[in-house]
Amino acid sequence: MGGGHSHLEILRRHILKPHPGISLTLVSAASKHHYSGMVPGFLAGTYREAEIAFDLAALSASAGSRFLEGQAVSVDPTRRVVRMADGEEVGYDLVSFGVGSSTRGSSLPGVQEHAWTVKPIGRAVALRAALMELASRSGGEAARAVVVGSGAAGIEVACAAAAVFHRTGRSRELTIVGDGKEILEGYSPRMRRRAVRVLEAKQCSILLGARVAEVRPDSVRLSDGREIPSDLTVWLTGPAAYGLFEGSGLALDKRGYLLVDDALRSVSDGRVFGAGDCATLSSHPHTPKAGVYAVREGPVLWKSLVATVEETSLPRYVPQGDFLSILNTADGRALLRYRGIVSGSRWAWRLKDRIDRHFMRKYQTLEPEALLSPGSKRTSTAR
Ligand SMILES: Cc1cc2nc3c(=O)[nH]c(=O)nc-3n(C[C@H](O)[C@H](O)[C@H](O)COP(=O)(O)OP(=O)(O)OC[C@H]3O[C@@H](n4cnc5c(N)ncnc54)[C@H](O)[C@@H]3O)c2cc1C
The missing domain is CATH 3.50.50.60 (FAD/NAD(P)-binding domain)
Structure with missing residues (x-):
């Protein structure tokens, strides 16, 4: 099965x-x-x-x-x-x-209807098409994308979205939302600092300690009442x-x-x-x-x-x-973590691609x- x-x-x-x-x-x-x-x-x-x-x-x-x-x-x-x-x-x-x-949390109001999940993983094909459509849409306003989930998959997908927007030249507001105190829980503080620097360089905002209450067609509503406008919401909250x-x-x-x-x-x-x-x-x-x-x-x-x-x-x-963990940052580099080693480099990306x-x-x-x-x-x- x-x-x-x-x-x-x-x-x-x-x-x-x-x-x-x-x-x-x-x-x-x-x-x-x-x-x-x-x-x-x-x-x-x-x-x-x-x-x-x-x-x-x-x-x-x-x-x-x-x-x-x-x-x-x-x-x-x-x-x-x-x-x-x-x-x-x-x-x-x-x-x-x-x-x-x-x-996790995929039965919350609006998640099934208005957010992209990638389980089963083949849904990524439709997500890629939606991302391309948003990035290529003409209009003066910035495209708004929210990734719910601040673990490894959330960070990789946010970096991938940033790369797509960068390539099409569409201005964007990209936000990662996590309900924990840190991104990449379970990773070392060094790896987390590296990841934060990478995300900041891509103008990706990180909102932590934030619990999502509902996903709406054009926004993500948090349990404290705040609302984040979103044209595309990706749900990557872990298994x-x-x-x-x-x-x-x-x-x-x-x-x-x-x-x-x-x-x-x-x-x-x-x-x-x-x-x-x-x-x-x-x-x-x-x-x-x-x-x-x-x-x-x-x-x-x-x-x-x-x-x-x-x-x-x-x-x-x-x-x-x-285990060796390598996160693709979608800029020809990757963030690698293995035992005490942390590296953000081109060779880490080449290694990941080869494996x-x-x-x-x-x-x-x-x-x-x-x-x-x-x-x-x-x-x-x-x-
Ligand atoms: C974006 C993303 C990136 C990831 N990157 C990494 C990574 O770099 N490294 C890593 O270690 N892990 C990564 N993971 C986690 C990894 O995908 C899972 O741990 C892994 O897929 C689990 O393998 P599996 O064999 O248990 O199930 P899967 O590989 O998910 O396979 C499940 C299979 O079962 C089928 N199926 C599902 N439900 C049913 C059903 N009810 N009846 C019949 N068939 C069904 C599916 O169609 C699929 O064929 C990532 C996850 C995501 C979402």
Whole structure:
């Protein structure tokens, strides 16, 4: 369930070496998946959509698996079925959830109607079009854009918007709104200071300690009554659990994420697996909901599924303690943080671009001939 960062590796492994005991069905809300690490670059116009997207239907065909496009809405582990939004049921012997996460606060008044969210991440394509339309619109007045969310994604998207306005020459009022005391919570003060300097240089205002009460068609209203005019509002407030597991009887954490053991198996049902944002490790419950973890969990998940089918010993996943974080500032530079190192530089951007393109090549270059003859021998053709 879900064709995102954590499940791509399942498809890849099945393409490279199909397991004779596994008949795979991929169910995903969209037939394409977009790599979130490159989304800010896409919004800024650095990448084309084709460079950041995976064709799930094609990868699925390549893996000899069935592909169903649709949205899972609930799971019944006693009958071993997942219910879809259109009323259909998908049966399983084993099921793995990699459906990602929704966005915190997205049920607040007006968010669904008047703000752009990028979950599922493919919505970034429509957001890019809206941003271009606003930046190219003629008129004497400044374009007003508000990014709600002062974490890494909010800062990258604000920088991308600034780059688009800069390129079209349209004057703008750009604001980041956050409900915390600082931007980039969880990062070091040095990294935060750097990020503030970058945003100030782009004339992006930062409004902190501000709680949004409502998004209106042309403004963002705060809980203290203040109103920020906005022609385009982007909602990037961090992850929240989908309601998919509610009422299923499966063990969940307090936030509603599926609780899994070190083999990425539900702690309450050995036939249910979970990885990426939608799952919480019971042994490491504070692991960030970030793509780097979702990607690292993919190979463990595959081993775990195979071990369950073969009734051999299960793998054990231990999440890394820290990870390299590189924020694209959309000006040919990036802000890098790793352990004690902080750098805002061109080389950080080049490093990010190289890592991201390498990730895409790994999945985009999986044998296309297999699409024409699904029964043929499958090997990797990474170019
Ligand atoms: C703008 C932005 C930038 C980011 N940049 C980074 C970064 O640089 N580094 C980093 O580590 N993290 C980053 N993240 C976070 C990262 O995107 C997530 O942590 C990661 O995508 C989680 O992977 P996943 O496999 O759990 O889910 P996803 O990759 O989100 O995949 C979920 C999949 O499930 C499908 N799906 C969703 N709901 C259903 C349903 N009900 N039924 C069926 N299918 C469904 C979706 O269509 C999708 O295919 C960023 C997030 C955003 C919003």
